Each structure stands twice: as C-alpha cells, then as structure tokens.
Amino acid sequence: MTHARAASALSLSLLLGCAATRPALRSPAASTEAPAVDLSWGDTRAELTASDASAGDGRLARRYAIALSEGERVRFTMRSTALDARLVVDGPAGLHIDNDDAFPGRNDSAVMFVAPAAGRYSVRATTAGRAQPGAFTLRAERLTASEGAPLALGATAESALDAAPGEAMPGRWFHFEARAGARVRLRVTSAAFDTVATVLGPRGQSWVNDDANDLGPDRTERPLDSTLEVMIPESGTYHLVVTSYGARGAGAFRVASSERPPVMLRAGEEAPSVGYAGADGRGRVLGLYAGITAYTGHSTLYGCADDARYLGEAMRAAHLQGAGDQTVLVDGAATRAAFAAGLAGLAARARPEDVVVVFFSGHGNVRPAAAGDRTELDGIDETIELADGPLTDTEVAAALSGVRAGTVILALDSCHAGGFADDWVTGPGRIGLFSSDADVLSDTAEPRRAGGYLSWYLRRAVLGEADARPRDGVLQAGELTDYLYAGFVADHARMNPPGSNDPYQRLESSRGSVPWTQALWMYPRRPDGALSPVPEVALTSPEP
Template sequence: MLKMFARAAGVLLGTAGLALMLGVSPVAAQERLAIGGSVAGDLVDGDSTLSSGEYVDVYTFEGRAGQQVTVSMTSGDVDAYVMLRGPAGFAEENDDRDAGLTDAQVSVRLPANGTYRIQATTYQPGETGRYRIAVVEGGASTTAQGGGAVTVGAPNRGQLLDGDGRLPAGEYVDRWILNGTPGQAYVAQLNTGDFDAYLFVRGEGLEADNDDDTSGRGSTNSRLEFVMPEDGQVVLSATSYRGEETGAYTLMVDEAGTQTASVGTPVSGGRLRLGQVVNGDLAEGDSTLRSGEYTQVFTLSGSAGDQIDLQMVSANFDPYLFITGPDDFSAANDDDPSGENGVNSRLIVTLPSDGDYQVYATSYAPGESGDFRLTANRASGSAIAQAETALASRVPAFETGIDMNGSLADGDQALPDGEYADRYTFQGRAGERIALTVESGQFDTYLFVRGPGGFSSDNDDGPDGTNSRIDAVLPADGEYTVTVTSYGPGETGRYRFVAGPSLGTPRQAGVQGGTRVFAVMVGISDYGGTGDLAYTADDALKLAEALRREGVLNPASITLTDADATVDGVREAFAEVAAQAGPNDIFLFFYSGHGAQHPGSFNPNEPDSRYETIALRDGEITDTEMAELFGTLDTRLAMIVLDSCFSGGFARNVVSRPGVIGLFSSEEDLTSQVAGKFEAGGYLAHFLRTGLSGEANMDGDDMITAGELTTYLRRKFAAEVSDVGAETIDGQRSYQNLVVDRGGVQVDDVVIRIAAR
C-alpha cells in the first residue's frame, strides 16, 4: 500500500485541502449496503477518482468480529477491482476473481465490529461502465482452494491461486481458523515445494511470523510455535514470501510435544531412524533451498544428549548435509572433516533436547542431482574422538588469531549473486569477544560471520569507508565461519584479513546510558476517512513502547497519533521536547504516514525543482521547515526517521549539520509501501523498532552504534523489501529503497545503550 494519496493505497485522496493541492477529485459519496444485498452501479465521467485516474464508487456495511463475508464485483463493461477497508487498519483487495476473468471478489473473516468500506473501481484508469456489487455472508464460491477450519493432527491442504485474497503488499493468502485449548502450546508448519512459504498467526494479544527455518541454509518452508490465547481462537495465514507466488501447500498443526502427525514431517523424504540406510535421489521437482539446491528432508526423533553420526555419500554430486531442531539447534557439513571420505558429507552431533530434528540432504552447488545414500547411527567413541581431532587440527581458534593477505579473483567460489568469496573457519568460546577486520584499496569489502545457534553478523563499511569490521560477543562454543567478500558482484583485488580476540575498552564506553532518548513520535492512520492508512499510528505507539521497555525513552517524549497530529501540534511537541534535551542526549523525530511531493522554484537544495512534505491531519510540514526545527537542537546526536513516500528528499535539507543521522523509507522521487506482512505501517518503522529493541546489537555489548543500526536496516531491506514496488509521482515504476545519510556521524558513534541482556 503506497503511503501517499494514491490508488495503490486503496484509498481516496486526503482531506479537501490536500486533495485540491495534489490535483485530485473530491471525495466520493458513500452508499450503505446490508449484508445479503446487492446494488447496481455505474462508473462514469465525473465520478470521484483515485489519484492514478480510476473512477470509484464507495459503499459501506456494518460487520461483526469473526463474521465471514464475501464481496463480489461483476461487470461486462470494465475490468473490476474491489477494495475493502475497515477498523483497526483492516485492508483486503482483489483484481480478478478467477484466473483470466475480469470480475473481482474478496472473501474474508472480519477482524472487528464496525463499519467496513467497499471501493468499487477498475484495473485501468478511465474505464467506465455498469457493474454490480454484492455482499453475502459466508465463504466465496471460487476456484481458489484453502482456508477454513484447521484440523489438528492431520494435513490441511490448500492452494494459493489467482483469485485468492491478497495482503496489502500483493501476496495471495489463505486464512485458517484454529480453535483450541487456552494456554496450550501449538506448532504449525507450512510445507510446499511450489513457492517460498510465509506463515503468520494472529490472536488476542498474539502476533508471530515465520519465513524460513533457523538454519543458515534453511528450506523455504515455514514453522511457528505459539501458545493459544485465552479466547481459544487464532487465525493462521498461509501466504508467500513474494507477491504473485502460487501453488499447493500443506498446513500441519499439532499440540507441541505430541506425535500424532508430526508437524516436522517434511514435504519429501520421510522419517529417518537410527541404524537406517536411505537410498535417495536429488532430482528436478524436489523442494529447493532459496539458493537453488535440491533437497530432501528427513525427520529424526532424538533425546537430549544423543550423539548421532550422519553420513551422506554420492558419486554423482558434492553432498551437503545439515540438521536443525529444538532450541534453535543447527549444524552443517560440506566435506567429512576427517579427510577420509573425499567430498562426501559427515556430521557428528550431540542433540540438545528431546524432540524431532530435520535432516536436510542436499548438494554443495545449486542444480546438482543424482543418487545418494544417507545413514544415521549412534556415534561411536572412536568416531567422536576422530572428528574432534580432525576439527582441532583443521580449525584455528579466535584466541590464536590470524593476520594474513588474500585476494578475490576470477575462479574463486562465488556467492549466489556473483560476489567472489573466501571462507575461514575458527573455533570460538561462549562469551568470547572477537574483532574481525578486512581492508582493501582495490574493492569495496563485505564481511560476515555465521556460527552455532543461528549466530549471524554482517558489516559492509567499517571506520574507513570501504573497509569492514565486526565486533561480536560469541553466544556459544563451536565452529564459526567467516566469509570475506565484496559489496558488488565480480569485484576482485587484494585484501588484508585480521581476526582475533578484541582488545581494549569497548568503543565510546563513556556514552551515558539511561533515559537519554528525547523523542517526538508521530503516526497517522486516520486521515478523517479519506486517505486512511493501515498500522501507521501503531508504528509510533509501538516504537514508544519498545524504547520505554529498553529503558532509554525519556519521560519528556511525546507521541502524537491521528487527530492530535496537526501541524501546530507537531511543531509545539518538537519545541517542548527539544528544550529539555541536553548535550549528552539523543533527539529522535519519527514519522509514519503519508508523504507528498510538489513542484517549486529551483534552488541548490532542490535540483529537481520539487520539495517534499509529510502530510499531517490539517496540513503539511516541508523539508525546509523540518531543517529549521532541527537547527534548534543542542544534543549529542539527532535522528530523523521518516517512513513516508518521497521521504528521501528530506536528507539534503535536514542532514546538513554535524551529529544528525537521517533514515528514510524511500528515495526522494519514489513512494513507500505499507508493510502489511508485519502488520506495520512501513518497513523502516518495523525494522527500526526491532533494531533498537536489540536485534541491531550485533556485537552483544549493549551499545547500538550508527554502523550497527544502518547495517542492520540495510540487511533487512535487502532481505524483505528488495522486490517491493514503488513509483514516481508521474507513474514511472521502480523498487522501494532505504536511504541512509549519516552526515558527520561515524559508524562507531553510539546511538543508544540498551538494557543489558
């Protein structure tokens, strides 16, 4: 959903003042409908329009929480498009009811009591003609398969198809209702070989999401564990990682700890037992890892302390073996560490807990296929000793360290996107503080490290621009793999790599902790009934709660949402909070809502002759006015975070003095989308909150630096937003990109001290 007054947001254009200023038509009249009724309508020249030119009629009806409703729009004259909006930021829309047809249909279970708004419009601007809108109680009559009541302990099969309901970001979705025992723990797994699965659960006081399993080479299936809330009902949404993905899937739900129909049962492979030899075949049509390798998945039941010897042998491809399980357990092996088994794979592991483990039989490189043999046995004492000896002789320890020169060159192993990579493996100990640096004058370095328990840390730019540095506290004993690579594909050249224990005092140890964040947080979902957005007011409220929970939010901070977020209200809040923030403090201005762009006279700060604004309830604040507000600050550090369309245009105005960081959800000429998948008003808002809540604390020292925060945000945008569409105000299409402007703030400058973990 675009965070501007645009058709893609599924809303009509703003307040009357904003509508006139942006050159759009006035708000459409609304006609009431009763559930079970229908009405004929006519889209004609002179009707109200969405900003991209489609005519629109608006209807409302009253619904109740949990009610299943189907809204259909049929027409022989136009390609129908129907959008449904309601309380608590509810949003659904549909273009084609069935593949190849031009009718539209939305079938949903309503989340709350209240008034729901139907917008009857067209797929293309300027289409006119007659149509009929019908609202009925119950599910849709459609070719889409999936959704309904969950059967616990048995496969619930469905399909994502054209014609299914969609999330605001465009992914097809089937919703399943699970009625269960309050307080009971459940496990849900979404399995498919047709698309990259995404599963989320919502209930009273419950929200949880999962994309892939916890392994660094994890499958594209999804798995969630949750506790049933007090009302005994949750909604499980089966969807995909990207828009337009379709295919068959199986949803397995079981009570945690039961064995009736294990939710760990993979799409292919079956159950693996100790002493068993499995002859398998990797082939086209098997499930694949995200990086393209075919895989077969086997379920192995084990107990805490079991020592297991897994071996995978093939004469047709280079085997790769890994295992995941309870307590975020994961281990992987490319080649037998003893060196006696060539390129075949062998894993000797000690299981941490009782439960089901998933054993992935796959290949080292994408697309490899052929016969293989997989065995699972209890590990003998000699095998364990041999593995430990081989590992100790092969892998240096971080405390020993390394200082060496290397080079990236044609012919090196390459990452999936084409970057050459060198890998180094170390032994680490829980609690050990390490420092890793890569320096090069010939290419832009990129450094990342992976280890036990899903440990992961990345860095692009270190203190010297194109060099990289990682400071980390290791979470567990075990083997860690460090990858030296480049920021862009195909880069080559020499580098110096230094790894070892971190010495000296943690950076900026003198930065004071406590309630040092003085914040003005603004979020607007309710624009008076027109131009409304989903979740954006919650962005401000959730950020305030997260900072308060971390013990960093000063009580002088102010949160403004919806009707309170006026131009004067924001200016007064800014002045009030800024006056109380001193030279040891950080000032944060956060905004989630609509943004706009307007033509203006040329000046050096606006080379495109356009200026950008944030749209408040009764008017706008421009980028120039925001710069004037920031000019009144006297703080150690200041941050402006805008999650709105065209927000990147604020960078050159506001980030013009020392000590200011700017984070913007999109470039200055592009729109931003609502992050419906995360039930957030924007991707930047969501990841800022999770980052400042501790996820950006990459080195575990409880100080989040500018480098850690921006690296975390860039990584999250690369993973979650790289294929999210955006467009210019003239309708040119592109993709949403994060804009970071650190100005004079260094990567090692501390943003906040969070509560000690």
C-alpha cells in the same frame, strides 16, 4: 495524506523469512529414501548414483544415522571433487541443520554442533543441485570444546593462514567463550588475501562475512576485509574460522574483537540505564513524534495523532525509551514552534553514540522553492503541515543538522514525503524513511487502523517484529528498511487499488552512508539472558 479508502479490517501479521544463519528448529520432512545406514567415526567413502532415491526434490541422497550423547561436540564433513556437497542433520530436541557450503567459495559441506540431547541423529549426504552423481567422503569426528587457538575478546590477535591444507579442515581456527545476549564484533584484516570470517555456534549456527565493503574505523583497511557482528544466542564456546575466498591466497592477518555485555533491564527501569543503542552499543534512543488528525486549515485525517502516540508507546513497551526520552506532539500541540523546540531539545541532549528518531504523520504539501535553492532540481519545496503552518524540507533539514547523534532517522508519513530525501540524506549517519515519492500522495491506512502505512509498520518494527533476520535481539538498519519494504509490498493493492490511474504509492527509503548491518539498538533481555517475546500491544486506532 489523501482521503481514506474504505476497507475491512485485515490481519495484523506480516510474514518475513529468516536468514539462513542459524538452524531452524523443525521436524524433518517426510522422506522416500532408503533406511539409514549406521555411520562410524572416521571416514566413510561412498558414491551417489542414479539409483539413490531422493526425498522428492530431485537430489540424490544417502542417509546415515549415529548415536550421540548429550553435550557431545561433533563435526560432519562431506567432500567431493565430483559434486556440490550438502549435509542435512536432524536430531532430538528439534535440531535441524542444513549446510551447503562450509565456507564461501568452496563446495564442501560441514556442520559442527553440541548434541542437545542423547539419541540417534540423522545425517543426510546429498547435493546442492539436482541429479548430481559422484563419489564423496563423509567424515564424522568427535571434537573438544577448544578447536584452534584461544581468542580473548577485546584484544587483537595476529596469525597467518597457510596454503590449502588438503584433507585437513581449511582455515585458521580460534575459539572463544561468550554469554547469551552479548554482542561480539570481529574484524579480520589482511593485506595478503581476500578474507572470509565464519563464526560457528554450539547448535550448528553459522555467521559468515566475506567482504565488509568498508575501509574500517580509520579508513586504512580494505573493502575485501571481513566484519561480523554476532548477538550470542546462548552461552557457550564459539569458533571463528578465517579462510581465504575460494582457497586463493594465504599470509598474515589480524583479528580485532570486542564484546558488549548483555543488555538487561533492572527492576523499576523503563529503559536500560546502560548503553544499548548505536553502532557501538553505548548510546540511547531519543525521539520526537508528532501527528495531527484534527486540522483547522486542512481536511481532517484518520489516525495520524494516534500514529505519534503509538510510536511513543511502542518504544516504551519495547523498553527502548522512558517517558523522558521522547517528546510527543499531537493535534493542536504540534505547532511549528513546538516542533522546532523538540528538535532543539534533541540537539541539546543527543550524544555521538545515540540514535535519534524524528517522526511526523499528517498532511504534506508542496510550494515553490526559494530562488537559488540548488537542492531542489524541480524548483519545489516539500512541506509537512503542522497545526499553525508548514515547515519545508529545507527548514527541517537545517534544524536537524544541529543534532549530533551518530544515527538520525527521519520518518515522514505524509504526501510528497520523499522530497525530503534530497535535503536530508546528505551527510553521514542519516536515514530517511518516507511514505511516498516527492510527487506522489500518501494514503491513510484504515485497513490497518492507522493514520498511514509507514506509521503502522514502523511501530510494529519498533516492538521487535523487524528483528527477524535473524531474531537475535539487535535491530540492524537493513532489517528495519527491509521490514518496511515488505510491509509496503504486502499492502500494495490496498494503497494502489486495481484500476486506479493515480501514481503508485511506495516506500521511499535511503540509508545513505549507514550500512545494512549497522545496529540501531539492542532489545533488553530477561534476567536469565533469554530474549523477551514481542510485546502484545495492539496500537490500533478506533474503527473509522
């Protein structure tokens, strides 16, 4: 860390956008369009022309209305060869669904949902682009709860995709029942075509994957195959639709599925007694958190010991760890021997299904690398400065190599922290989170009342703020790194004041072989299956 920069207290909130994989519950925007026309069941053929008013966004639109009963399952489809169709549905109970392409590579639009309440629903037939006239067909259908073939979660299904079906809905449809809070994984593989997997939920939610970009668990499958992991938001009937990208291709395919039950916290538990972490949801979260504010051989810092304490507290507040799942070392207790013993303890306890988090906040430094060390292209070792001396990036990586957890996160909030990446992110399952590049200093974060900016955003992320794309109760590796990147962007001017000639401090992050979508952990749910709100925990150091 470098010296502190004075600044006033700032808002603790970070605004993140939600992915468009589930409907937003909001009131529809005011419209200048003509009054809605009653929509009948079946096909309605119409044409968008220049005389059709828009809602101020330059897109032509026709608005329809239809009465639905509570619990009625419906599907609206808009098809056209002349324009890129888009449907927007608004209704009682704040329902709002906006769909451009029903399936990747197709310009038709479709929405399917179970009406949350009786009343009149607005169906807006419009376009993805501006000023697109042309003829279209709008179809309104009542559906049963069992579209397609039944899919038993946990089993494998064999089927085949036919050629383009013309007027019928595309793809091979399946349905399955799922409980709120369950984690459902669907893998669609085919040697015959480029698969697309789409899951449709009872409130119009959709989850889509075209290419998983991996080779599957036994490395015999194709990157063009599809994988979806869905945290089920509410109990009910869900649909899996298998299509080919752009309606190009057909043939045999296989669906492999699994379901992890909801993670519930039992009375008296600090953290769930059943598995809740790791790629398959069967592991725990273990941690070593060290921070030093009061040094004897270096300048005193602000808030770094609190960074370690508060990360541990955040893990406990989110019910991801109990006291026995973490080791917290602060100030004089954070010695070389104690830190090494903490790593050895993780190596002894961690199992392949677990997630391990190793964190340090304090001074960092550099020194000449040992002769013959080919990992250091600049000939320099980076260090973390513990209470009684340094540990180099080479030493830390070597000690961590004995930790056999499926995922190990090394998070360092210290000067030159990025230099650890070359030594650490060299094997599978390793994630590196570093507060600055190898040749850049890291600033203390008095504006956030934290020892460092990485520390501040990491503990907020752990509480649940990073679980936002979507907010579904599972934190994915990419959600975590994206949240941290957004935080560093938001605080860029505080770390790098205008007019300064110092190199910019920025987040250095590497997920290595860990994909964006890989789950780190699931947050425990309430007894009714609902997701708990983000805990209201301040986690701020005293005013400097």
